Structures are given as C-alpha cells and as structure tokens.
Amino acid sequence: MNTFKLKIVASNKIFFEGECVSLTLPIADGGQMGFLANHENTVAPIEYGEMKIKTPENETIDAFISGGFVEFFNNTASVVCISVITPDEIDEKRAKEALERAEEALRQKKSIFEYHQTKNDLARAMERLKIKNRHEI
Numbered sequence: 061m062n063t064f065k066l067k068i069v070a071s072n073k074i075f076f077e078g079e080c081v082s083l084t085l086p087i088a089d090g091g092q093m094g095f096l097a098n099h100e101n102t103v104a105p106i107e108y109g110e111m112k113i114k115t116p117e118n119e120t121i122d123a124f125i126s127g128g129f130v131e132f133f134n135n136t137a138s139v140v141c142i143s144v145i146t147p148d149e150i151d152e153k154r155a156k157e158a159l160e161r162a163e164e165a166l167r168q169k170k171s172i173f174e175y176h177q178t179k180n181d182l183a184r185a186m187e188r189l190k191i192k193n194r195h196e197i
Contacts, residue, residue, distance in 0.1 A: 062097035063116050064132075068139040075144045076113060076121065083137055084112040085130055095132055102132045106141055108184045110191050122147060124191050126184070147195035150188050159185040 066080035083095040086109025093104055106128045113121040128141030162182035170178065 061116055064095070064097045064099070065136040066113065066139070067137070068113075068141070068144060070141050070144045072143070075123070079116050080113055080137070081116055082112075082114040083130075083139075085125065085139070086110065093130070095130075095137055098135055099132050099137075101134075103129060105129050106139070109187055111144065122191070122195060124150060124188055147192050150192040152189065152192050155185050155188040155192065159189065 061081055063079040063081055065078075066083060067077045068075040081096070085093055085095075085104075086107045087093045088105040088107045090107070092109075093102075095102075106125060108124070108126040111123045111125040113123075115121070123144050123146050125139075125141050126143045128139060131138045159182065162178050162185055165178040166175070166182065
C-alpha cells in the first residue's frame with residue numbers, strides 16, 4: 061500500500077504526524093480535495109468542514125477542520141489550520157448556541173459584510189453539528 065507523510069498543525073496542537081494512505085479535505089471552492097501517495101505538487105486553501113484521514117493500519121480518522129491551507133510536495137502533505145477537532149470533542153450544546161446566535165443575527169438588519177459573516181458563522185455551526193451527529197454512537 062502506497063503511503064505519504066502527513067503533518068497536521070492547528071493553532072494549538074499538532075493533530076496528526078505520520079504515514080497516511082489518503083487524505084480528504086474541504087477546500088475553499090466548496091468542494092473536497094483528495095490526496096493519495098505521489099499526488100502532484102499542490103497548494104490549496106482549506107475551508108471549514110469534514111476531514112478524513114486513512115492510515116496504513118486501515119484506521120479512518122474523521123475530524124472537523126477550520127480554515128487554513130494544505131501543501132503537498134515531494135510525497136509529503138502539510139496542513140496548517142486554525143482548528144481541528146474530532147467528533148467526540150465537538151461540544152454539541154456550544155454548537156447549537158452558536159447556531160441560534162447566527163440565526164438571530166440574520167433576522168436583524170446588518171451591513172452586507174456582517175450579513176456574510178453571519179452566514180459563514182451559521183454554516184460553520186451547522187457543519188459542526190452535522191459531523192457530531194453523523195459520528196454519534
């Protein structure tokens with residue numbers, strides 16, 4: 061099985077460092093980008109959403125990732141992001157409160173910038189809840 065080196069660094073921790081079979085990340089155009097061994101050299105911005113890592117031991121690691129970039133160069137992937145958390149680390153109550161705050165802010169008259177920022181906050185909260193609910197046992 062072909063592997064590549066992967067290092068994921070968040071603002072507060074190193075989330076993953078080791079060999080990897082595949083990596084899937086949400087990218088800024090609203091889609092997802094997958095990486096396998098010997099992928100072409102790439103630099104791409106990361107959006108918030110679900111990240112999947114498959115290890116050589118056939119373990120799948122799912123996580124919520126927020127803002128950053130990925131660089132794939134010489135069969136090594138480096139991910140630098142604001143935050144990355146596993147589904148069991150997502151505080152459902154806090155995510156629901158953020159969702160309610162964003163929904164309330166959308167109902168109020170705001171500037172165009174504030175409107176788009178609030179839409180972004182709403183989408184991020186909904187994505188966290190979706191990932192949390194998908195991985196609950």
